[in-house]
Amino acid sequence: MSSNETLKQIIEAALLAAGRPLSLDQLQALFEKEDEPEKKSLREILAELTEDYLGRGIEIREVGNGFRIQVRSEFSPWVSKLWDERPPKYSRALLETLALIAYRQPITRGEIEDIRGVSVSTNIVKTLTEREWVRVVGHRDVPGKPALYATTKEFLDYFNLKGLSELPTLAEIRDLDSINRELELKDPDKLDEEPTESEQTPDEVMDAQPVVETDQLEENEIPEDESGQKSEHSTVSETQDTSVDAEKDELEADQIDQAETGRLYE
Template sequence: MNLFTQKEQIKGIIESLLFVAEKPLSIKILHTILNIHESYLKEIIYELAEEYKRRNSGIMIIKIEDSYQMVTNPQYADWIKIFKQQTNNKLSEQALETLAIIAYKQPITKAEIEKIRGVNSDYAIKTLMEKKLIKIVGKKEVPGRPFVYGTTKEFLKLFGLSSLNELPGIIDFKEVNAA
């Protein structure tokens, strides 16, 4: 493999890692993953960032201290808002399930939600927080003081409720299964 091809491959790998990373990636982490000298990594990231700038791309790479993150270009923020408004109205089955648990059991911790659901609920909680359907309402008075979640006025508005007292009752599933 010649040097040009190798450099392009490394560039593609870095681009992929930055794309899937949920938070900024440090040079140290990239060095650990790729085993490439930090100065060379910085050079490649700089080249990638410049390529995006040159073509006025919808994405860009920003530097945050000694880390890098791929973000959308603020120049296209209005289009992103339109897109989010049109696609942001639907909730996944997982998010609806999590929302129902929070609505009926609030205030409730993430660990309590996950115990009921039996699966990790990070993404569902994040989605519900972004949609402003739930919020952090405090911290539980136990070791570690985890956040407790509750529903918001947006939740009531979305479901046409004036208060949580209007939520339908919880059916005992044993009775349903027996019938």
């Protein structure tokens, strides 16, 4: 049996040369039957390598198909420039379908369509199966025997997951709009729009008041009809004012006559 340090170097070299995840069974197969290490020893070696890689640009990660050496995600912006081709972009419909399969598996195509409210394109299912992210695991025991879809270990490898238990919980998946409302963030696409009444300042609200209509004029203002003449109400008011002035003049005239009459009898 090789020494512990030699075993460690063999495991490290195998993971680096493979370029893909290796399971414990595959690592054991590297050795002759009499020199085959126990799985417990392999896990201890892998734990030591994990500690050795702390603070470095690479790490050992356990995913669906086993263990692999990979570049740390924080260095991907630089390392990705080594390849000319760009990573494929997937539609929202494809990602929604994949998410439903991951969280509700096993699930039929019809059930996916019922949840999404739209039909699932055949190209989406074909893409997911060709990428080996999804596979048929059985058929629902209902008329038509629809296929049941579930995710694969390749799905776990691609998304850097050890198992489905590492998927974020549905409670952690928050709607972006609800987050914006909680943080009172404005949609950048709507910044040019006029603010709502609740968002306007008091000065803006005053400026936005409508023009005062005829029936909202102050009492001392006399409205006019469409012909430019004063209304009937104003004419009645003027007649009343004229009558009061006339009575006042007559009273003053009587007082003057009485005064003159008194002087005549003195």
